[in-house]
Amino acid sequence: MTSRPTATPTAPPTGTSLTEQVDRGPLSREEIARMVASDIPDGSFVNLGIGQPTTVADYLRPGSGIVLHTENGMLGMGPEARGDDIDPDLINAGKIPVTELPGAAYFHHADSFAMMRGGHLDVCVLGAFQVSERGDLANWHTGSPDAIPAVGGAMDLAIGAKDVYVMMSLFTKGGESKLVPECTYPLTGLACVSRVYTEYGVFATGPDGVRVISTYSITADQLQDRMPVELHR
Amino acid sequence: MPTITSDADEAVSVITDGATVLIGGFGTAGQPMELIDALRRHGAKDLTVVNNNAGNGDHGLAALLKAGQVSKIICSFPRQSDSWVFDELYRSGKIELEVVPQGNLAERMRAAGAGIGAFFCPTGVGTPLTEGKERRTIDGRDYVLEYPISGDVALIKALRADTLGNLVYRKTARNFGPVMATAASHTVVQVSEVVEAGHIDPEVVVTPGIFIDTVVTVPTPVSNPEEKRAGQ
Numbered sequence: 001m002t003s004r005p006t007a008t009p010t011a012p013p014t015g016t017s018l019t020e021q022v023d024r025g026p027l028s029r030e031e032i033a034r035m036v037a038s039d040i041p042d043g044s045f046v047n048l049g050i051g052q053p054t055t056v057a058d059y060l061r062p063g064s065g066i067v068l069h070t071e072n073g074m075l076g077m078g079p080e081a082r083g084d085d086i087d088p089d090l091i092n093a094g095k096i097p098v099t100e101l102p103g104a105a106y107f108h109h110a111d112s113f114a115m116m117r118g119g120h121l122d123v124c125v126l127g128a129f130q131v132s133e134r135g136d137l138a139n140w141h142t143g144s145p146d147a148i149p150a151v152g153g154a155m156d157l158a159i160g161a162k163d164v165y166v167m168m169s170l171f172t173k174g175g176e177s178k179l180v181p182e183c184t185y186p187l188t189g190l191a192c193v194s195r196v197y198t199e200y201g202v203f204a205t206g207p208d209g210v211r212v213i214s215t216y217s218i219t220a221d222q223l224q225d226r227m228p229v230e231l232h233r
Numbered sequence: 234m235p236t237i238t239s240d241a242d243e244a245v246s247v248i249t250d251g252a253t254v255l256i257g258g259f260g261t262a263g264q265p266m267e268l269i270d271a272l273r274r275h276g277a278k279d280l281t282v283v284n285n286n287a288g289n290g291d292h293g294l295a296a297l298l299k300a301g302q303v304s305k306i307i308c309s310f311p312r313q314s315d316s317w318v319f320d321e322l323y324r325s326g327k328i329e330l331e332v333v334p335q336g337n338l339a340e341r342m343r344a345a346g347a348g349i350g351a352f353f354c355p356t357g358v359g360t361p362l363t364e365g366k367e368r369r370t371i372d373g374r375d376y377v378l379e380y381p382i383s384g385d386v387a388l389i390k391a392l393r394a395d396t397l398g399n400l401v402y403r404k405t406a407r408n409f410g411p412v413m414a415t416a417a418s419h420t421v422v423q424v425s426e427v428v429e430a431g432h433i434d435p436e437v438v439v440t441p442g443i444f445i446d447t448v449v450t451v452p453t454p455v456s457n458p459e460e461k462r463a464g465q
Contacts, residue, residue, distance in 0.1 A: 070405070071335065071336075072262070072405050072408050073259075073405050073407055073408050074404075074405055087404065088261060088262060088406075089262050089263070089403045089404040089405060089406040090262075090404040090405055091260065091262050091405055092405075095259075095260040095262075095313075100404070106402070106404055106405065106407055107407070108339075108408065108409070108410065108411040108439070109285075109335070109338075109408050109409050110339040110340055110342075110411075110412045112339070113335065113336030113339050113340060114340075116336060117340075117354070117355065117356065136359075141361075146324075147312075148311055148312045148323055148324075149330070149332045150309070150311050150312035150332065151309055151310065151332055151334050151335070151362065152309050152334075152335050153309070155334040155336075155337075155356050155360060155362065156334050156335060156336030156337070156356045159355050160336070160356075186360065186361045187359055187361070188360060189357075189359070189360065190359040190360075190375075
């Protein structure tokens with residue numbers, strides 16, 4: 001386990017009882033994004049990954065004091081730009097035009113990644129192909145020999161943010177669990193993911209393995225039957 | 234004192250065959266389009282290019298690749314929806330690719346510019362991108378040894394220079410510019426305007442002129458947001 005002495009753990013306190021919501025369907029993507037947003041502590045500096053994690057911004061509480069970081073050199077990023085506000089010099093890491101909020105700051109790439117590596121960023125939210133029960137992350141490469149490798153800032157974010165939250169579907173289209181004993185896809189970072197949000201449940205990952213925090217449309221026992229990792233309660 | 238010119242072709246003529254060229258920009262933001270176009274006209278070949286990406290669409294860096302002048306690209310994210318020029322060259326084996334995590338790309342150039350021989354970095358430990366690299370545990374955390382990336386020439390874009398080469402940038406178009414300016418033996422910057430020394434507040438200078446060799450004025454760059462907005 002990599003030690004990060006400056007990290008502030010924000011995982012739910014041990015002993016939090018499992019909640020099972022079986023009288024509903026799986027969480028929608030919007031509900032997952034809303035849940036991630038509500039779990040980010042007030043005042044955090046946060047990086048939202050490209051794709052689905054970006055939608056978390058839509059559900060951040062007004063007045064939460066959460067400041068968004070984009071690795072291409074900005075703190076205080078505002079919503080996506082529209083119409084006359086579109087400026088090709090003001091984009092996010094997904095190269096989407098965005099806006100600046102009062103108090104925004106610009107900086108160069110080495111400073112931007114120093115913020116991650118140096119332990120100044122509180123939370124990042126990423127997608128994943130697989131997460132291991134220890135919190136290893138695989139999200140940059142499928143391992144397919146004909147795929148052009150492209151990593152961007154994923155490895156820097158994975159080991160840099162104090163807490164890494166993953167948003168993903170729990171199962172592949174073939175029904176295989178993406179929360180696994182050991183990642184079989186090429187790794188992005190070791191022992192870095194602390195929380196995994198999926199349509200069927202929310203999990204904490206770490207040195208003690210996987211703890212199931214909540215389930216949706218299914219019980220923890222039923223989930224356990226479909227998953228190759230032990231679900232601690 | 235840097236050379237101040239409006240002649241981009243003259244400015245990039247220092248680039249020789251086989252040179253390593255650091256090219257600023259994140260996607261098209263901060264990409265020095267006019268300098269890249271001049272390099273394409275100049276014709277230097279067998280270049281190693283360092284950039285975050287591997288070209289977008291058919292212009293700028295993509296056009297340089299298409300012209301066959303680049304034999305190797307060092308970048309973090311070559312695969313984009315509009316990187317068809319690179320994709321084709323890569324799949325036909327006509328270009329070498331070194332993928333570097335984005336923060337390492339920046340820090341390795343920062344190290345080059347700061348005279349650092351190498352540094353231990355936690356990024357990528359245990360992943361395929363650090364296989365074979367020297368590893369060390371320091372205070373309980375694992376790191377790998379990363380070496381600097383320096384350039385023969387850097388081509389970057391800023392908003393404004395003064396006659397001493399002090400630079401300010403614009404929004405997220407700053408990205409790799411300040412780091413690349415320090416990491417090359419010779420740095421060429423394109424700016425929208427040059428002002429007299431003293432007309433940029435010393436407190437807001439981002440890149441001090443010591444790092445700049447040539448300033449090329451391009452009053453209305455193709456990626457100028459005002460121009461684009463006016464054109465819509």
